[in-house]
Amino acid sequence: MASGGAVRAAPTRYPLAVENCGATITVKAAPRRVVSVGQTQTEILYALGLADRVVGTAVWFGPVAEPYEAANAGVKRLADHSPSFEAVLGEAPDLVTATFAWHIGPHGAVARREQFGDLGVPVYVSPADCVGKDNSAPGDGVRAEPFRMDLVYRNIRELGQLFDVSSRAKTLVVDLKAREDAAVASMAGRLARDLPVVVWFSSRDVKGDAFVAGAKGVPAYLLDKLGARNVITTDEEWPQVGWESIAAADPAVIVLVRMDRRLFPADDVAAKLDFLRTDPVARRLAAVRANRIVVMDVAATRPGLETIAGIRELADNLKALGFAR
Missing domain, CATH: 3.40.50.1980 (Nitrogenase molybdenum iron protein domain)
Known part of the structure; x- marks a missing residue:
């Protein structure tokens, strides 16, 4: 390698x-x-x-x-x-x-x-x-x-x-x-700073509280490298957060984690998308109404060899949504 x-x-x-x-x-x-x-x-x-x-x-x-x-x-x-x-x-x-x-x-x-x-x-x-x-x-x-x-x-x-x-x-x-x-240098100053983002990993019940990225874990590291901001402020690694609380934080972008694992129903990106577009609370989020939803591979959210690739993957997705300077 x-x-x-x-x-x-x-x-x-x-x-x-x-x-x-x-x-x-x-x-x-x-x-x-x-x-x-x-x-x-x-x-x-x-x-x-x-x-x-x-x-x-x-x-x-x-x-x-x-x-x-x-x-x-x-x-x-x-x-x-x-x-x-x-x-x-x-x-x-x-x-x-x-x-x-x-x-x-x-x-x-x-x-x-x-x-x-x-x-x-x-x-x-x-x-x-x-x-x-x-x-x-x-x-x-x-x-x-x-x-x-x-x-x-x-x-x-x-x-x-x-x-x-x-x-x-x-x-x-x-x-x-x-x-x-190289990844950080190539993206320096190219994305809107302080962009509020939430990263949804999974949920035990698709309609229940969501496992989202905490303030100090790997996804938060990726966001920080790009100048974006995780709207979740708890220090738990993957806290369970209700959608009313997520709506109150008003993320500009929702990142969905894609994985092959099928331990929980919301491991499936398709299930996540269906929930966002049909749930009475989630579907009213500005990010959902404007389709500011991106998908990131699970490997980028784990502490390993593919973490760095997540910087570019996330940056490319955010640029595609028009958040580049």
């Missing part, structure tokens, strides 16, 4: 201890069997050339990124959503990675980190989901600090250390930073 020249780094010395999400994980050698619970972690492992170490994956929101289709085809998928604790252990992993503490954390849908630790299996959770974030209560967590891409870069570098591929990791980070800088 990296387009620049290779960056050299010192080899890993084992045993290696890494501080991760409030815990210390130790590996005695480069892991040979890893189960990846989360699409973004899986794709990072593939980008680092580690597909042959991945013995199982889970939690998929959409198709694997195109560069990794061939690699992914040979890897066992344990579950589309949350795998069972037993299914993960059944692959005899010497490392488990997770994108979200929601899956492996204090209230893990798969298990708590300690459950794996008791069996001698270290767990690496993405720093993007724990640094500056409180996951102590059930749910998606609350951010005290805004998401930043530096946390993804840290994720890549630390996996590089764990697997003794630090040179590959550093090269990948250099490439991603260059792409991010």
Whole structure:
């Protein structure tokens, strides 16, 4: 994936201890069997050339990124959503990675980190989901600090250390930073500033409260890079918000997240669109009446390799609606 020249780094010395999400994980050698619970972690492992170490994956929101289709085809998928604790252990992993503490954390849908630790299996959770974030209560967590891409870069570098591929990791980070800088520079000053936007991810019930992007998560990061403004001000990662409250915030644009996942009815963009155009409250929103609705791929809303692509995708959509200077 990296387009620049290779960056050299010192080899890993084992045993290696890494501080991760409030815990210390130790590996005695480069892991040979890893189960990846989360699409973004899986794709990072593939980008680092580690597909042959991945013995199982889970939690998929959409198709694997195109560069990794061939690699992914040979890897066992344990579950589309949350795998069972037993299914993960059944692959005899010497490392488990997770994108979200929601899956492996204090209230893990798969298990708590300690459950794996008791069996001698270290767990690496993405720093993007724990640094500056409180996951102590059930749910998606609350951010005290805004998401930043530096946390993804840290994720890549630390996996590089764990697997003794630090040179590959550093090269990948250099490439991603260059792409991010180019994306931001190309859009600088071209979009109306302070444009109010809401990002609707999904809903348990299409007609119920919506899971929308909080003030400090990945979508808010993308909006900030473009000079736009998230109308949701809570620090929850994906708060449930009623449409009366969304209407009161009066977003100029509604962003709908597109995904292949079908865990909730509103995962389907078509269901979202139908609701917006027929619900007595939603259909009166100025953004709906003027058809200022855009669709963004779910990969851009996750902390991973495709986050940066979301800057350009969102900018192109907003420009198409006439919000360029």
